[in-house]
Amino acid sequence: MSRFHAVYDKLNEALDDMPYDELGVSVELQDQVELIWMQPKKAQKRRDTQDIELAMDLMVVLSEKDDRNVDNAIQQRLANRLELRTFCDLKAETVAISKLVKQFGKDAQNIRQIMGLFGKFKRIIGFEEPSAQDFSVSSRTLEKLPSLSIPHEFLCPITLEIMTDPVIVATGQTYERESIQKWLDSNHRTCPKTGQILRHLLVVPNYALRNLILEWCEKNDFELPSKAISVGSDGSSSELVKQISCLVQDLSSSQLNARRHAILELRTLSKDNPDNRILIANMGGVTPLVQLLSFPDSKIQEHAVTALLNLSLNNANKRVIAREGAIPAIIDILQNGTDEARENSAAALFSISMLEENKVLVGSANGIPPLGDLLKNGTVQGKKDAATALVNLSLHQANKSRAIKAGAIPPLLDLLEDQNLGMIDKALSLLWLLASHPEGRGENKECATSVLLELGLHNSSFVLASLQYGVYEHLVDIARNGTNRGQRKAYSLLQHMSKCEHIA
Numbered sequence: 001m002s003r004f005h006a007v008y009d010k011l012n013e014a015l016d017d018m019p020y021d022e023l024g025v026s027v028e029l030q031d032q033v034e035l036i037w038m039q040p041k042k043a044q045k046r047r048d049t050q051d052i053e054l055a056m057d058l059m060v061v062l063s064e065k066d067d068r069n070v071d072n073a074i075q076q077r078l079a080n081r082l083e084l085r086t087f088c089d090l091k092a093e094t095v096a097i098s099k100l101v102k103q104f105g106k107d108a109q110n111i112r113q114i115m116g117l118f119g120k121f122k123r124i125i126g127f128e129e130p131s132a133q134d135f136s137v138s139s140r141t142l143e144k145l146p147s148l149s150i151p152h153e154f155l156c157p158i159t160l161e162i163m164t165d166p167v168i169v170a171t172g173q174t175y176e177r178e179s180i181q182k183w184l185d186s187n188h189r190t191c192p193k194t195g196q197i198l199r200h201l202l203v204v205p206n207y208a209l210r211n212l213i214l215e216w217c218e219k220n221d222f223e224l225p226s227k228a229i230s231v232g233s234d235g236s237s238s239e240l241v242k243q244i245s246c247l248v249q250d251l252s253s254s255q256l257n258a259r260r261h262a263i264l265e266l267r268t269l270s271k272d273n274p275d276n277r278i279l280i281a282n283m284g285g286v287t288p289l290v291q292l293l294s295f296p297d298s299k300i301q302e303h304a305v306t307a308l309l310n311l312s313l314n315n316a317n318k319r320v321i322a323r324e325g326a327i328p329a330i331i332d333i334l335q336n337g338t339d340e341a342r343e344n345s346a347a348a349l350f351s352i353s354m355l356e357e358n359k360v361l362v363g364s365a366n367g368i369p370p371l372g373d374l375l376k377n378g379t380v381q382g383k384k385d386a387a388t389a390l391v392n393l394s395l396h397q398a399n400k401s402r403a404i405k406a407g408a409i410p411p412l413l414d415l416l417e418d419q420n421l422g423m424i425d426k427a428l429s430l431l432w433l434l435a436s437h438p439e440g441r442g443e444n445k446e447c448a449t450s451v452l453l454e455l456g457l458h459n460s461s462f463v464l465a466s467l468q469y470g471v472y473e474h475l476v477d478i479a480r481n482g483t484n485r486g487q488r489k490a491y492s493l494l495q496h497m498s499k500c501e502h503i504a
Contacts, residue, residue, distance in 0.1 A: 011037070038461050054081055061117060079121045093118060094160050150222075154213050157193045158183065164224050166210055167203040171196050174206050244269065244276070244283055251288035256297075263292060263303040270310035277314045286311065286320050293329035302341035305333050309348040318351065322358050331367045339379050346374055346385035350392050359396040368399060372406035376414075380421060387415070387426040394430060400437040409434065413485075449478055449486060453493045460500045472497070 015037045020030050057078045079085055084093055097114055156163050156176035165177040171191040175183075183192055184201055191198060217224055247269075250262035266285060269276045280286075289311075292304040308326060311317045327349070334345035349367055353359045362368075371393075374386040390408060393399045408430070415427040452466055472494075479490040 034461060054078075057081070058117075061120060075120050084118075084121050090118075090122060091157070091160070098160065151216065153209070154216065162222075162224065163209070163213060166206040166213070168206050169203055170198045170200050174209060175203075177203065177205075240276075241279070241283075244279055244285070248280070248283050248285045248288065251285070251292065259292070259295075260300060260303075263289070263300060263307060267303050267307040267310065270307055274314065277311050277317060281311055281314070281317045281320055286317065286324055286326075290321065290324045290326040290329065293326065293333060298338050298341065301333050302338055302344070305330055305337070305341055305348055306344045309344050309351060312348060312351040315355070318355050318358060322352055322355075322361055327352065327358070327361050327367065328365050331362075331365055331370060334367070334374065335370045339382065342374055342378060343382045343385050346371060346382065346389045350385065350389035353389070353392050356396070359393055359399060362393055363396060363399040363402055368393065368402040368408075369406040372403065372408045372411070375408060376411040383411075383415070383421065384423060384426070387412075387423060387430060391426060391430045391433065394433040397437070400434055403430075404434055404437065410485075449475065449489045449493055453489055453496070457496065460496075 015033060018025075018033065025033075057074060060074060061078055084090060097118060100114070150162055154162050156166075156179050157173065158175055158179040161176070163174070163176045166174045167177045167180060168174050169180060169191060171194055173191055173193050175192070180192075180203060189198055189201075190196060213224075216222070244266075247262040247265050250258045251266075253259050253262070266280060266289070270280055286308070289304050289308055292300055293308075295301060295304070308321055308330070312321055330345050330348055330352075333341050334349070335342075337345060349362055349371070353362050368390070371386045371390050374382045375390065378386060390403055394403055412427045412431055415421060415423045452471070475490045475494050475497075478486050479494060480487075482490060
């Protein structure tokens with residue numbers, strides 16, 4: 001990349017303001033030189049755009065200030081871009097991270113962020129994200145025994161940590177019980193290490209290996225990690241099960257303070273922990289949360305819709321939430337709630353509508369117009385959430401027409417002109433979707449005019465290139481028959497084209 005930019009800089013310097021008249025160069029050759037000059041510019045733009053998109057995804061996933069968790073779709077996209085998609089990829093990355101921890105120690109901020117990010121990637125393919133407690137144990141072990149090499153056969157192939165409860169699966173491979181159980185609970189039916197299909201899902205304790213691990217630990221004064229609290233048959237701590245059960249009951253309490261406390265606690269518990277989302281739903285927490293969406297208290301509504309947003313990050317919960325009739329109530333909060341409640345309502349509709357059947361439900365429940373209003377009049381975060389939801393919903397053909405009729409295109413044009421919002425990519429994505437619908441093509445011609453004018457004012461080569469694709473006739477038509485705004489943009493662009501051609 002560095003060599004490319006060095007060459008580009010030299011080309012740019014040589015070709016910029018080339019005195020064609022003095023050199024007696026023909027017009028045809030000038031056009032060829034201009035085209036050559038444009039190629040590295042295009043390549044640079046593509047590289048910059050990809051870098052920006054990757055950086056934005058990283059900022060979202062690594063953000064510690066955002067009060068909401070990141071949807072799996074964003075994490076999946078980031079994992080794909082970083083090429084961390086398979087067990088082998090994750091295993092190699094884990095080894096690399098372990099070396100970094102040994103080299104820099106657990107207090108390095110970069111290491112903590114990488115570990116947190118890597119934990120999210122593990123969850124995507126069915127691994128559990130390591131808790132802060134687990135990470136601190138591993139770090140203490142490394143600090144205590146920096147030169148000690150744990151035998152490879154004592155390490156779980158999934159977590160690469162020493163096993164405390166090794167079990168054998170159908171292929172004969174051994175894993176830590178908790179890790180392989182989570183893999184199987186995520187509907188995987190293959191052996192993580194070999195990729196073979198498992199003939200059955202039974203696991204058998206590997207007592208021989210466990211005894212060897214215990215003997216090695218005693219000989220090397222190595223303390224195995226131990227769980228601080230007892231766990232139930234489903235793997236959840238008995239204290240946590242009891243706590244969530246009481247909180248779910250308090251959601252229906254006659255005491256307003258008890259309700260407020262319960263809903264805020266459930267919002268917090270469901271924010272970061274995937275297991276808690278499943279546990280809250282399994283213990284009947286969705287129904288009372290949906291009922292509280294209509295409670296005559298704005299803060300309770302805000303906490304309820306945010307808690308449901310967190311729960312909806314689990315795919316099974318998306319169906320449960322929709323089945324309980326939450327969508328109309330969420331749309332009502334989207335129209336009438338506090339700023340934060342409206343933002344989180346839009347984010348919740350985006351998350352729920354990741355399932356195709358829920359896209360239909362949101363559209364038929366008249367959820368598109370309030371998203372369009374939030375896109376136009378909301379806070380900066382509200383506009384981003386509305387745009388994200390509309391992009392997802394517009395993947396369903398009927399919702400494209402609804403978005404166009406709801407007036408989504410004019411505010412999208414405004415977003416294109418405001419670079420400070422950082423929403424140009426989302427706006428263009430939505431406009432591209434709407435342009436595929438017959439009702440949106442006319443308005444999107446005016447959108448394309450705005451984009452081309454913005455590009456042309458900063459670089460006349462774009463204008464010259466567009467003329468080769470026959471845009472002139474379309475611009476004349478818009479200047480005559482478009483909306484007032486479209487006519488102004490088309491007329492300005494035609495004038496700019498005339499100047500560029502004269503200069504050329």
